[in-house]
Amino acid sequence: MRGFLASVALAAALAAAPAWAGPVAPQHIFDPGRLPATDSVLKVAVGQPAPDFTLPATGGDKVTLSSYRGRKNVVLSFVPAAFTPVCSDQWPGYNFARELFEQREAIVLGISTDNTPSQYAWTREMGGLWFPVLSDFWPHGAVASAYGVLRGTGVAERAIVIVDKKGVIRFIDVHDINTRPDLGVIVQELDKLRK
Amino acid sequence: MRRMLVMLLLWAVCCAPGAALGSGQGQDPHLAAISDLELAGPVSKAAAAYLGVSPGEGGLRLSQVKAEFLLVEVFSMYCPYCQAEAPGVNALYERLGKSPAAGRIKLLGIGAGNTPFEVDFFRDKYKVPFPLFPDQDFLCHQALSGPGTPYFMLLKADRAGGFTVLHSHMGGFGDPARFLDTLLAKAGLR
Numbered sequence: 001m002r003g004f005l006a007s008v009a010l011a012a013a014l015a016a017a018p019a020w021a022g023p024v025a026p027q028h029i030f031d032p033g034r035l036p037a038t039d040s041v042l043k044v045a046v047g048q049p050a051p052d053f054t055l056p057a058t059g060g061d062k063v064t065l066s067s068y069r070g071r072k073n074v075v076l077s078f079v080p081a082a083f084t085p086v087c088s089d090q091w092p093g094y095n096f097a098r099e100l101f102e103q104r105e106a107i108v109l110g111i112s113t114d115n116t117p118s119q120y121a122w123t124r125e126m127g128g129l130w131f132p133v134l135s136d137f138w139p140h141g142a143v144a145s146a147y148g149v150l151r152g153t154g155v156a157e158r159a160i161v162i163v164d165k166k167g168v169i170r171f172i173d174v175h176d177i178n179t180r181p182d183l184g185v186i187v188q189e190l191d192k193l194r195k
Numbered sequence: 196m197r198r199m200l201v202m203l204l205l206w207a208v209c210c211a212p213g214a215a216l217g218s219g220q221g222q223d224p225h226l227a228a229i230s231d232l233e234l235a236g237p238v239s240k241a242a243a244a245y246l247g248v249s250p251g252e253g254g255l256r257l258s259q260v261k262a263e264f265l266l267v268e269v270f271s272m273y274c275p276y277c278q279a280e281a282p283g284v285n286a287l288y289e290r291l292g293k294s295p296a297a298g299r300i301k302l303l304g305i306g307a308g309n310t311p312f313e314v315d316f317f318r319d320k321y322k323v324p325f326p327l328f329p330d331q332d333f334l335c336h337q338a339l340s341g342p343g344t345p346y347f348m349l350l351k352a353d354r355a356g357g358f359t360v361l362h363s364h365m366g367g368f369g370d371p372a373r374f375l376d377t378l379l380a381k382a383g384l385r
Contacts, residue, residue, distance in 0.1 A: 090273070100316070183272075183312060184312025
């Protein structure tokens, strides 16, 4: 009887669980509530060379920004934290829009200050991503700090930095951390690099 | 232990998120807000012709749509469930056009938190044949108490310009033919 009740309860709970906008199960999402829109001071500007970095990726390899020079435009997508509401659908959205980046000879580099195991679990739950996800965990937030997008709480801003094939910063959007950057603006800025 | 399981069962059936938005006729708590939903423009000529409104850059209120019944899908370009459901919703639209409800039930989508670009990209990628509207600031989504997506509501227009909720469904609906049967039954068109 107990087994039957457990089965029925589990089935009913699963059936009653709502669908959700993101691919990460809602019970696995930590909602920090509404945060100050930004909490850092930029240290880079459009027209400057992008500070180079090498960071570990969830694939086990290391990724160096300058390795894309002459080959790809780079969209640096800084996000605050794994398993949080907005981040958990922003990058899957870039999965959905993969062709928009590839048509513009661009790669996305996703960066957060989470450690690699957390990023690994998070991106696995998303079903995987086509672009590298990099850990700026140690020295903690060093890359985010070099760009001036490290918040006082130790997480990165939700920021988009577009670097062209020459390694020059062409666009910066330190976005309201509570909302997603408009995909249309990113595409529009990548289009400008074609001219 | 048994008591806890029974409580869990009761919670799942009665109180879990989504249950309140379930399929109860006329029980949707968001009824009052529905007629006031502001859909952002632009409204294409094709969308305007389908919905019986004027085309243009401006938006429209849901209550301006000329339809006896309206099926509203709340979706997001960023939502994998909505992406997976898109071909099925297109199939539902095709079936609607060939059913007894042709011209009587109209279908439109609201992109929760989506910009116009994101809605256009979703429309183009899935060749969505029915009107989609961006809800960039989540205003429509919040007016509906932020349902998970995709979310479907079958509305019946009333004489005062408002709508009665005949049926609501959160998540993918599975077989379009079966869902259409449900809609026709709820609308009294079968």
